[in-house]
Amino acid sequence: MMNMRRRPMQSFLTVLQVALAVACMVSVASYRMNVSAAVGRFKSSTEDIVIAMGGTETRERDGYMRTMYEIFDDNDIVELAAETSLVEAVTPYMDSWGVQAEVDGTLYQLSAGAAVGPGYRLAGDLNMTDGDFITAADMEAGARVVVISEVLGRILFGDRPYVGRTLGLLSDMVRAMTAGGQDAGLPISPAEYRVIGVYDTRAGDPAGGWRRRGASIVWPATADPNRIQDASSGWARAIGAYPYGTLMIKAVPGKAAAVRDRVAAMVSSRPSPDASSSGGGVFLGGGAGGSADMDADDDPDAADDSGASAGGGASVIFESSKDVDEMVGSSMTMTMMLLGGATLVAVIVSALGIQSVMLINIAERAREIGLRRVLGASRRSVMCQFAADSAALAAVGGAFGGLLSFLLYPYFMRSVFSRMGPGEILKVSATPAGWAIVAGIVVAAAIGAVFGAMPAAQATKVQPAEIIREL
Amino acid sequence: MRFTDLVSTAVRRCRARPLESILIVLGIALGVAVVAAFAGLIGTVGARNRAFAESLEAREITIRPESGRRSVGFSADVPAVAVTRTDGPPYSLTLNDVERIKSRVSPDVKVYAYNDSFTQMTLQSQASAADGASRLVQVIAATEDIFLAYGAEFREGMGFSGSDVASGNRCIVLGSRLASRLFGDEPALGGKLVWQDEWHTGPTGELELSPAGPVYTVIGVMEPVRSSFLTEMQGGTEDDDPSSPDFSADGGAYVPITSAPGMDGPNPRVDEIHAASLSSRGAAQAIDQIRQVVEAEYQERLRVSSVMDYMKESMKELRSLAAGILVLASAGLVIASINVLNLMLARVLRRTRAIGISAALGAGQRDVFRETLAESLVLGVCGGMLGLPLSFGLAKLMSRITQGTTVSLGLAGVLAGAASCIAASVLFGLYPAYLAARVVPADALRGD
Numbered sequence: 001m002m003n004m005r006r007r008p009m010q011s012f013l014t015v016l017q018v019a020l021a022v023a024c025m026v027s028v029a030s031y032r033m034n035v036s037a038a039v040g041r042f043k044s045s046t047e048d049i050v051i052a053m054g055g056t057e058t059r060e061r062d063g064y065m066r067t068m069y070e071i072f073d074d075n076d077i078v079e080l081a082a083e084t085s086l087v088e089a090v091t092p093y094m095d096s097w098g099v100q101a102e103v104d105g106t107l108y109q110l111s112a113g114a115a116v117g118p119g120y121r122l123a124g125d126l127n128m129t130d131g132d133f134i135t136a137a138d139m140e141a142g143a144r145v146v147v148i149s150e151v152l153g154r155i156l157f158g159d160r161p162y163v164g165r166t167l168g169l170l171s172d173m174v175r176a177m178t179a180g181g182q183d184a185g186l187p188i189s190p191a192e193y194r195v196i197g198v199y200d201t202r203a204g205d206p207a208g209g210w211r212r213r214g215a216s217i218v219w220p221a222t223a224d225p226n227r228i229q230d231a232s233s234g235w236a237r238a239i240g241a242y243p244y245g246t247l248m249i250k251a252v253p254g255k256a257a258a259v260r261d262r263v264a265a266m267v268s269s270r271p272s273p274d275a276s277s278s279g280g281g282v283f284l285g286g287g288a289g290g291s292a293d294m295d296a297d298d299d300p301d302a303a304d305d306s307g308a309s310a311g312g313g314a315s316v317i318f319e320s321s322k323d324v325d326e327m328v329g330s331s332m333t334m335t336m337m338l339l340g341g342a343t344l345v346a347v348i349v350s351a352l353g354i355q356s357v358m359l360i361n362i363a364e365r366a367r368e369i370g371l372r373r374v375l376g377a378s379r380r381s382v383m384c385q386f387a388a389d390s391a392a393l394a395a396v397g398g399a400f401g402g403l404l405s406f407l408l409y410p411y412f413m414r415s416v417f418s419r420m421g422p423g424e425i426l427k428v429s430a431t432p433a434g435w436a437i438v439a440g441i442v443v444a445a446a447i448g449a450v451f452g453a454m455p456a457a458q459a460t461k462v463q464p465a466e467i468i469r470e471l
Numbered sequence: 472m473r474f475t476d477l478v479s480t481a482v483r484r485c486r487a488r489p490l491e492s493i494l495i496v497l498g499i500a501l502g503v504a505v506v507a508a509f510a511g512l513i514g515t516v517g518a519r520n521r522a523f524a525e526s527l528e529a530r531e532i533t534i535r536p537e538s539g540r541r542s543v544g545f546s547a548d549v550p551a552v553a554v555t556r557t558d559g560p561p562y563s564l565t566l567n568d569v570e571r572i573k574s575r576v577s578p579d580v581k582v583y584a585y586n587d588s589f590t591q592m593t594l595q596s597q598a599s600a601a602d603g604a605s606r607l608v609q610v611i612a613a614t615e616d617i618f619l620a621y622g623a624e625f626r627e628g629m630g631f632s633g634s635d636v637a638s639g640n641r642c643i644v645l646g647s648r649l650a651s652r653l654f655g656d657e658p659a660l661g662g663k664l665v666w667q668d669e670w671h672t673g674p675t676g677e678l679e680l681s682p683a684g685p686v687y688t689v690i691g692v693m694e695p696v697r698s699s700f701l702t703e704m705q706g707g708t709e710d711d712d713p714s715s716p717d718f719s720a721d722g723g724a725y726v727p728i729t730s731a732p733g734m735d736g737p738n739p740r741v742d743e744i745h746a747a748s749l750s751s752r753g754a755a756q757a758i759d760q761i762r763q764v765v766e767a768e769y770q771e772r773l774r775v776s777s778v779m780d781y782m783k784e785s786m787k788e789l790r791s792l793a794a795g796i797l798v799l800a801s802a803g804l805v806i807a808s809i810n811v812l813n814l815m816l817a818r819v820l821r822r823t824r825a826i827g828i829s830a831a832l833g834a835g836q837r838d839v840f841r842e843t844l845a846e847s848l849v850l851g852v853c854g855g856m857l858g859l860p861l862s863f864g865l866a867k868l869m870s871r872i873t874q875g876t877t878v879s880l881g882l883a884g885v886l887a888g889a890a891s892c893i894a895a896s897v898l899f900g901l902y903p904a905y906l907a908a909r910v911v912p913a914d915a916l917r918g919d
Binding site: 009010013014016017020021024027028334337338339341342343345346348349350352353355356357359360363364411412414415416455 | 488490491494495497498501502504505509512791792794795796798799800802803804805806807809810812813814816817821868869872873
């Protein structure tokens with residue numbers, strides 16, 4: 001420390017350069033660690049959720065071709081719900097992007113709705129802030145009720161309370177069909193729905209609503225505006241023997257695999273429905289690109305298994321969060337190689353700087369080294385002294401770098417990380433990771449010690465006698 | 472003191488302390504290499520964007536009926552709900568509207584109707600090798616000005632004219648790539664193509680491919696449309712799958728709008744009106760002009776859009792991303808510069824006595840200043856000379872990492888590298904040089 005103060009300018013500059021390098025290192029490392037943490041949170045929040053869709057799936061060159069059909073009915077839900085050792089909650093779950101809501105004469109396009117059952121409250125992990133959720137009685141009666149998110153409530157109605165308000169729901173799909181494919185006019189009138197509950201979409205939502213985006217408004221699966229509109233016209237989707245295409249099942253922790261087996265076994269004896277009767281093929285682009293709009297989290301293994309085992313019978317496609325790893329991995333690799341590479345260079349340059357400063361220092365203190373050697377100090381102890389010196393200097397730099405990273409990391413987060421890789425999708429923490437800071441300081445100190453000791457080792461090779469002669 | 476003397480003195484001084492000089496030079500080299508390589512990466516992406524900004528697709532302006540939907544609540548922190556509002560039925564565009572808009576814009580903005588559809592086109596039996604060839608084609612039913620807007624030149628024949636549009640002649644103009652796919656090397660002119668409505672409901676109630684529709688005579692084949700970005704993008708894929716349509720201008724076919732099936736009425740319905748300036752330079756004015764005309768004539772019933780609107784947004788995003796990456800990439804160089812400063816300060820300090828002597832012997836402050844500055848400049852230039860070759864290697868490595876993007880340093884990278892090493896060494900050499908120049912001989916000689 002004394003040595004540091006003797007040359008304030010030199011020490012300051014060294015600390016500054018080390019601080020810069022460490023700040024970059026901590027920022028990039030923090031990003032890596034925070035992404036891993038976000039992925040972990042996302043996975044742990046969804047690993048017990050099983051999404052089962054009736055249909056088959058084939059891998060195309062750059063995505064999946066899915067043929068979907070409806071294969072589940074209310075008996076399946078009762079049957080699955082009874083398996084309390086495997087299943088915590090089960091609900092029909094049909095995403096809907098094409099429903100419009102009319103409130104006070106204004107139409108809103110709702111891009112995120114779902115037809116669900118009472119089990120969705122638990123399976124979807126909803127945090128109810130007002131009113132009640134859809135009940136079994138609502139399901140039975142096909143009651144025209146909806147539960148909406150706080151955000152949607154604010155947009156549709158403005159001020160609270162939202163419970164008790166009414167809105168008209170109208171299916172875009174149905175509308176398009178009646179208009180002959182042209183988006184012209186509104187020949188049919190919306191059906192009136194009553195708001196019975198409000199939930200908070202963002203509470204306890206580690207993935208920033210990735211999956212829960214699909215549920216900013218939910219209605220009973222038996223009162224789906226995509227189906228109930230005027231069934232006398234040919235275009236309305238008739239409810240067949242199996243009304244539900246997709247089930248969402250919240251498995252007992254650790255039992256997700258068993259639940260998948262159970263569901264696959266349940267439908268395998270059923271005849272494969274005519275796929276073209278409901279929906280037809282849906283092409284899903286490659287998931288690795290990481291577009292937030294795509295369901296990139298399908299599990300090809302599970303799908304292949306069930307598809308193969310069906311043998312003419314109905315089959316099920318399962319979605320799971322397994323592929324999040326793959327997706328995050330592929331887009332992370334590039335980001336980390338580019339940014340990590342740049343950071344590595346910064347650290348190397350910083351190390352070179354430490355070494356040259358120590359060279360200068362030692363050249364100036366050659367006399368002192370010689371004197372100490374003559375007085376009996378071992379080479380080792382002299383080296384240790386210099387190593388400690390530069391390690392201390394670098395550690396101070398590292399500490400400042402840790403502080404600096406609190407400024408740099410948010411900047412990089414805004415400008416770079418959020419636009420490259422999975423930062424776009426996952427909710428990644430906005431503060432640097434504590435461990436990264438600790439690691440930064442330790443690495444800085446270690447580099448300081450090594451690169452400080454190297455010139456000292458050089459200097460102490462000289463025989464003490466020679467040094468004294470020069471004195 | 473001559474410049475060469477300055478440099479040779481500086482080099483000698485650096486060589487007197489080889490190890491520390493090498494370390495500093497290495498640091499600069501690494502810093503410069505990274506800055507140059509990243510500048511190259513950013514330059515590469517930027518060049519691609521500029522190429523797009525000059526393309527036909529970027530010039531093209533789309534006017535379509537306001538569907539009555541306007542976004543009223545879509546923001547980053549509410550990804551769950553994209554909410555739009557509908558007010559009444561949309562305006563119905565017709566050929567008359569094309570004339571109406573056309574008559575109100577300046578003649579160097581071309582306005583044309585644009586109904587595109589994907590249609591199965593079959594080559595009608597002729598004693599030709601390619602007989603019966605059938606493929607899914609993007610057919611654009613348009614008015615004659617589309618060829619002017621595209622800057623089209625014709626390999627065979629010519630485009631259809633205003634009178635073809637007026638009379639609804641069943642004539643067709645082929646993009647260069649479509650022509651060679653349908654006709655191979657044989658002349659296309661005069662060939663007959665059958666427009667099949669892709670699907671229709673057959674007698675059994677099943678959907679089936681229509682057997683035949685109107686027959687079109689080829690009257691022209693375009694040369695490749697030069698400024699089309701899509702052509703470039705799709706040009707690489709030479710796999711000729713007849714069921715996957717080519718979206719580019721060269722893969723499409725063009726017919727008079729009045730000749731398309733169902734369009735034979737006196738005032739046919741138009742899906743979209745397109746407009747394009749003749750050159751990319753006039754693109755910004757063209758869109759302003761179109762916006763004004765549409766605002767004055769149609770108020771809110773029509774919506775004017777251009778890819779450039781989105782491009783501007785994404786360019787802004789990209790700039791901020793580039794700035795962030797450059798900040799991170801330049802960290803190494805900044806650190807190297809600080810090290811130059813540190814080193815030069817130490818050297819000046821060490822040489823105080825020598826400087827004092829030379830000052831006492833008559834060396835001016837200017838000379839001392841220049842001498843010291845030259846030394847840091849030599850360090851910087853050496854670093855740059857070492858770093859630039861290194862950056863070419865880095866750029867290769869980056870191309871491999873980013874996959875698909877071929878990062879070339881380009882002028883931007885080389886200039887950024889050279890400028891940054893010189894700027895860094897000069898900037899950070901100034902203060903030590905200033906200190907050296909201020910040495911008072913008496914003090915320097917008295918001390919130590």
